[in-house]
Structures are given as structure tokens and as C-alpha cells.
Amino acid sequence: MAKKEMKKILITGALGQIGTALLPVLIKKHGAANVVASDIKTGLPENISSAIHYENLDVRDATKLAEIIRQHQIDTIYHLAAILSASGEKNPQLAWEVNLRGTYNVLEVAREMDIFRVFVPSSIAVFGPDTPKENTPQDTILRPRTMYGLTKVAGELLGEYYVHRYGLDVRGCRYPGIISYEAPPGGGTTDYAVEIFYEAVKHRQYTCFVSAETRLPMMYMPDCLKATIQLMEADFSRLKHHTGFNISAMSFSAGELATEIKKHLPDFKYSFQPDYRQKIAESWPSSIDDSAAREEWGWEPDYDLAAMTNDMIKVLTQRQQQGLL
Ligand code: NAD
Ligand code: SER
Numbered sequence: 484m485a486k487k488e489m490k491k492i493l494i495t496g497a498l499g500q501i502g503t504a505l506l507p508v509l510i511k512k513h514g515a516a517n518v519v520a521s522d523i524k525t526g527l528p529e530n531i532s533s534a535i536h537y538e539n540l541d542v543r544d545a546t547k548l549a550e551i552i553r554q555h556q557i558d559t560i561y562h563l564a565a566i567l568s569a570s571g572e573k574n575p576q577l578a579w580e581v582n583l584r585g586t587y588n589v590l591e592v593a594r595e596m597d598i599f600r601v602f603v604p605s606s607i608a609v610f611g612p613d614t615p616k617e618n619t620p621q622d623t624i625l626r627p628r629t630m631y632g633l634t635k636v637a638g639e640l641l642g643e644y645y646v647h648r649y650g651l652d653v654r655g656c657r658y659p660g661i662i663s664y665e666a667p668p669g670g671g672t673t674d675y676a677v678e679i680f681y682e683a684v685k686h687r688q689y690t691c692f693v694s695a696e697t698r699l700p701m702m703y704m705p706d707c708l709k710a711t712i713q714l715m716e717a718d719f720s721r722l723k724h725h726t727g728f729n730i731s732a733m734s735f736s737a738g739e740l741a742t743e744i745k746k747h748l749p750d751f752k753y754s755f756q757p758d759y760r761q762k763i764a765e766s767w768p769s770s771i772d773d774s775a776a777r778e779e780w781g782w783e784p785d786y787d788l789a790a791m792t793n794d795m796i797k798v799l800t801q802r803q804q805q806g807l808l
Contacts, residue, residue: 496564542585570670582634642726663704695738732784
């Protein structure tokens, strides 16, 4: 596994919630000239440096993917393009195509073109109603009920297959719901934990689409980025797992989140009106055992509910005062 070091990076799905936050981190670390952003969306938004290369790429198109890798001499891929859980239930056929075909294309092209390292994120959506709900173990029952979860299980297994069959260095962790202020989330079940902050700051009011009691594992973006970089830089020889590391930071119910926000914004009013996403949320764990990630690559989160809430409110309030919200 001792190929060349990370020099030229391609990110797929770079304009999504995580890609938008990961891009500046990778640019800072490796230089703008060494980062190529790609997405199915056309054009770079203004807040992303025009110094970086941008390519329109549908990950279902393996030929174009290979062309971009050849043209930019890519050696490392962060494969973030995906259709998330709620959007995936609206269009399961599209989720199958983008998530499975896309991941297969990335791994297959990476194998053919001797790519150094590939990051393919997984999700708590790999778990299902038969999985132990509390402190969900690393190695446990993976029988999801969503098309998104199904594609994530397949993605983990496929990545592991490429590690063992071809010696390709593939890594990934099971992100919990990610909370951030850089870009809006893109059609997930945990989106309420982001929307609630925007609505609380802008309108002091939010109707949540899961019940007050719904408790899910969540993580603040700085921890998500830390985990991603740390796993990508970990010593391969220390990894017993590769593509589906449990990672955990905090778990809270939707009601507890609303109460925490109200401590900062006392006039915040909220209610709960569960929709089709309630069933998806109920099929996922409440809390996660991340001891394998801690042991194998030193994972440790920095943010809990109070610290995350404090930061989110501070940043969004500043933006509102500047007329940017
Ligand atoms: P997102 O929906 O915000 O972004 C995904 C991006 O992929 C979008 O910019 C979209 O335009 C792009 N995309 C969609 N179809 C595409 C296609 N055919 N070809 C190329 N690009 C396409 O998602 P995110 O939150 O940034 O998630 C990134 C990764 O992390 C995904 O694999 C997701 O499953 C995983 N993940 C995210 C969370 C979370 O809470 N955000 C949690 C668990 C796992
Ligand atoms: N946050 C993601 C979703 O809700 C979990 O993978 O789909």
C-alpha cells in the first residue's frame, strides 16, 4: 500500500453540505492548485475560491471521471456525491444509480488508474430496526429499510472488497447527522437539526418534521472535517476496519435540541409535526459506539450539544446582522 503521497485531490459532490466545508480545509492543507472540485451542479458559487479547478461531473459517467483524473493527474479522491435518505425515498431509482453506480465507477476507475487513496463516506443509515439502538456496536446487524441505507451498506462492502481484492486504499466512516452553517443539507432525514437553527435565528419559529422524542447521533461540522482528515491520514497498517468506521460526537432528541436553542433565544417557539421522515429516523440508532475509530486512528470529538449550539447561534446571528441570512 506504499504508493505516492497525496498530491492532487478530486472531490466529487463538492458543492454539497460537507464538500463546501471540506474544500477550504483541503485547499489550506494542499494548496488551491492541488484541489479539483466537481459536482453535477453547474458553476462554482461565489463563496468558493475561483483559484481552484472546477469540473462538471456526473459520477454515473465513468468515462468523464477517468478523463478528469488523467487531465489533472489526480491521486486522491474524496467521493462525496450521493442522494441522501429523504430524497432517496422520493426517488429510490435515482439513489440506486447515483450511489451504487457512482461508487462503483469511482472505485473501478481508481483501481484502473492506480489512485493512491479514496475516501467514500458511509452513514448511520446502514443500520436498521433490527440493529441494537443504544451504543450501536461497530460490527453489527446491517439491515437498513431505506434505499439510501442499502446503497451505503453496499458501498462499504464494495470498498472493503477493493481493499482486499486489489490492494486499493479505500477508507470511510459512518457519519451521523451533520450540523453546519456553510451550505444547507441536501435532502437527508437529519436536516431538521440544521433547519431549526436557521429558522430560530431568522423567524424565532420552527415546526420540526420528527417528534420531540426522536433521538439521533449528530456531529458538528468541525468534528466531521477532523474525522475525515484524520482517517485519511491514518497509518494504513493500524486499520483493521476500512470503509465503515462508527464515529460519534453527541446524541440528543429533537426536543432537547429545541430546549438548548431556547436558552440562547428565549422567544423561540417550536412544535413537532412528524412526516414520512419520522419512520426513517426511527429505524436508525440513538447512540453509537465508536471505540474502533478511537483505537485504530485516534478519533475523539471536540463538540457536544451545548458547544455546537453556542457556535451555530453565534455565527448565524452574526450573518443575520450583516444581512447575509
Ligand atoms: P449533499 O446532498 O449536501 O451533497 C451531495 C452533492 O452531490 C450535491 O452537491 C449534489 O449536487 C451532488 N450530486 C448529486 N448527484 C450527483 C451526481 N450524479 N454526480 C455528481 N454529483 C452529484 O450531501 P452531503 O451532506 O454533503 O454528503 C456528502 C456525503 O456524506 C454523502 O456520501 C452522504 O451520504 C454522506 N453523509 C452525509 C451526512 C450528513 O448528515 N450530511 C450523514 C451521513 C453521511
Ligand atoms: N444525514 C444523513 C441523512 O439524513 C444521514 O446519512 O440522510
